Amino acid sequence: MNTIVFSTKRINGIIVLVSSLMMLIFLNLPFKAKPFGDSTFHEESKNLALFIKGKRTCDQVVITKAPGPILFYTPAYLLAPVNATDDQLWVYGVVFTSIIITISLLLIFRIGSSFFSKEVGFLSVLLFFLFPIHCYYSLGIMAEAPAFFSLTLAIYGWSIALHQPDKKSGWIFLILGMWFLILNRPNTLLLLGLGFLVVFYAFFKNKSFFISYGKKMMVSFVCVGLLGFGVLQLTKIITGTKSGGNQETLFYYVAHQGRFQFREEPTDFRFWESDIRPDSKDYQNWNKSGAALSAIMKQTHESYAEVYKKFLIDDALEHPGLFIRQFFVKCFYGHVYFINSVQPDKFDLGPLKGPIGYWTFILLINSINLIIVAGAILFLFREKNLIRYWIFWGVIISLLIFHGLTYMEPRYIFPSRVALYLMSAAGLYRIAWIRKIIQKITIYIFPIPNSKL
Incomplete structure (x- = not known):
């Protein structure tokens, strides 16, 4: 299906209504994302807005850090009064984020309808409502929501370009989406490299694809690279020496964490914070290693980057088995979810209380989550023309490679769930009984023209 040739009025209304209700529900849950994350994006957006x-x-x-979230939240903060408190700014930020996430779901339905069918588009959105992790991340001033929107915009652009390669709007949306995605999550820069590899492969193995899209894809990737490099350089100029932190230091800090994550405790999925896992051997060894590297810096007068880079390379070469095992455990960990803001003994959600209620809830949400992952895997195994969906699997591979080699948290993989849910919907829809159920439901959502439904 290349164009939307049916009424979207009902599905649009359903998406807006259900999204609004789910946001309100998540506001009142006993567990939430940190309101301001690590406060960096909030403080820097606030200062820019006040400037x-x-x-x-x-x-x-x-x-x-990444400039994308600053560009995302500053407009919302500009609407707030000059003397607004942090809590008031949080309200402005969350309302703005909720609107953007709802727009993303509207686009996701259109993407599913364009690539597959209106039924798959509906199932894609339904999966988000069954496992609404996007609502959870929308309640914090973090990079996750703007990155989610960025990838949605990029895939939406590709859905237009795929069917109408001569239509400029598709390529513009693709460029803007990928550019803003990299500004929010610089680790997705690997997607550009995979994109070039796809074009290179098409040149030799799929001439029809290369003739239709190859050159335009190359131009798009170059534009994304230049725009991204330009903004990142601009942020360096703006920051100058006013801050001791920078992207290089942050990278080595996170990569150093990753060398100890799941190292001796491959089944310890607790969040990496001192108040959550003070008894963790991996966490304690990470602290000891950091102290040892600090001593080396003082003794040799080498820079932070030089000392940490040498440690990372030497450690990987000395422990290849651990390195490989950690990589695959991290990739699995990126696709499962645990609640760290509430301890099991203090968990209280309706009839689910205490440790039993906590682990029952964790089992429930991860069962749904793993079904979604299984649907995407089914799609990848059954689909014969995967090159059409390069951006879907490309962004997932990019994030898994980067965070599998460095440090992993499920929230780092979250933006790729746009692609994951779309592929999962397409895969699950191939199962006969699921297809029948969705078809029966959508009869009432997409009425036949001139019918009274």
Whole structure:
């Protein structure tokens, strides 16, 4: 299906209504994402907004991490009063994020309908409602929501370009989406490399694909690279020496964490924080290693990057077996979810209480989650023309490679769930009984023209 040739009025209304209700439900759950994450994006967005309003000096404007979230939340903060408290700014940010996430779901339905069918588009959205992790991450000032929207926009652009390669809007959406995705999650830069490999493969093995899309894809990737490099350089100029942090230091810090994650405790999935896993051998060894590397820096006067880089390379070469095992455990960990904000003995959600209620809930949500993963795997094994879906599997592979080699948290993989749910819906729809159920439901959502339904 290349174009939307049916009424979307009902499905649009359903998406907006259900999304709004689910956001309200998540607001009242006993567990939530941290309101301001690690506070970096919140503070830097607030300072930039106040600078634009003339209430902050240039010296107070810094961008120490990814610039994407700053560009995302600053417009929302500009709408707030100058004297707004952090809690008030959080409300502005969350309302804005909720609107953007709802728009993303509307686009996801259109993507599913364009690539597959309206029934698959509906099932894609239904999966998000069955496992609404997007609502959880929408309640914090973090990079996850803007990255989610970015990938949605990029795939939406590709859905247009695939069917109408001469239509400029598709390529523009693809460029803007990939560019903003990299600004929010610089680790997705690997997607550009995979994109070039896809074009290279098509040149030799799929001439029809290369003739239709190859050159335009290459131009798009170059544009994304130049735009991304330009903005990242601009952020360095803006920040200058006003902050001790930078992307290189952050990378080595995170990669150092990753060398100890699941090292001696491959089944310890607790969050990497001192108040959550103080008894963890891996966490304690990480602290000891950091102290040892700090001593080396003082003794040799080498830079942070030089000392940490040498450790990472030497450690991987000295422990190849551990390195490989950690990689695969991290890839699995990226696709399962645990609640770290509430301890099992304090868990209280309706009839689910205490440790038994906690683990019952964890089992339930991860069962749904693993079914979604299984649907995507089914799609990948059954689909014979995978090159059409390069951006779907490409972004998942990019994030798994990067975080499998460095440090993994499920939230780092979250943006790729746009692609995962779409592939899962297409895979699950191939199962006869699921297809029948979806077809019966969608009769009432997509009425036949001139019918009274």
